Amino acid sequence: MPRAFTPKVVTANALLEGDVIYQTATGWSRDLAEAEVLTDEADADLRLIDAAQQVDAVVGAYLADVDASGPTPKPTHFREDFRATGPSNYAHGKQEAQANV
Template sequence: MKLLTGNDLPSGDVVWWTGAGWSRHVEDAVDVGHDGEGIARAEEGCRRVNVPYVIDATQTPEGPRPAHIKDRIRALGPTVRTDLTLKPADPAAGNWVI
């Protein structure tokens, strides 16, 4: 299975080709087969997406999943526990000693 991904031009968000447009959800992505490079060129030329490229993926019960870890992170989010990150609204955020 081949998926087409890139970044939304105005927002920079990761997006996935749905067969009719772009979605921020990898679950909406469709197999582009051998047509991926042509779709990528056309979409980049229309300035709807930045740096589109074709990746390998597998179909799972939850939807398509990128084969490479880099693209899985782009699709499914960070690999760290977000509950352990420093929040900007945290009152203690300004108490760092450097």
């Protein structure tokens, strides 16, 4: 029996900057809280196809599981939690924000 579909977001890396980005209803954001949460498998597949075709803006688009029970989506996997907080080698980018320190 196939697994039940769980909420997901489309994530990728910005082609020029390399930052982790998330697909919103109108474009891309570097903030997971602004990501469009997808609860329908067919819709998620279509959004992923759309993201993969944006080769001039993004690289490595894929669907990431999220917990959508709160006011903002939260990663359910360690890798996605790590990507959402930014680089780990020294404080820059997302890690400069006080909320992530």
